[in-house]
Amino acid sequence: MVGVNNEDYFLLAQAKGLHPGRMFYRYGVRNAILPAVTSLAMGLAGLVSGSTLVEYIFAYPGTGYTLYQAIITQDYAVMQTICNLMILITTTAVFLLDLLYPLIDPRITFRTAKA
Secondary structure, three states: OHHHHOOHHHHHHHHHOOOHHHHHHHHHHHHHHHHHHHHHHHHHHHHHHHHHHHHHHOOOOOHHHHHHHHHHHOOHHHHHHHHHHHHHHHHHHHHHHHHHHHHHOOOOOOOOOOO
8 A cells, every 4th residue: 555655646636635535445445455466366375385384294184284195105196186176276266366356456357459
């Protein structure tokens, strides 16, 4: 939000005398939330893959610990399944993020570029 407050469009809205609440939501939050939503979706992938280390350290029976045991015992089918599951979770998060973008910011559309 700090970076958005100094942008030209935000300063123009202030100069027009718009209501501070409208400026905050319409001009501030809408533009400041896009990077936060993107990092949230990308952080989900790190959260899922980072669970392996935490579950190994605390011997918590979960997907990460199962992946660790599969690596130790060289169980390739289990390793492949868990890695595919992590890939599926990451791709789903990115896909939902792409669907959410036009709802947050109407300037983003699904039109394809013409060559």
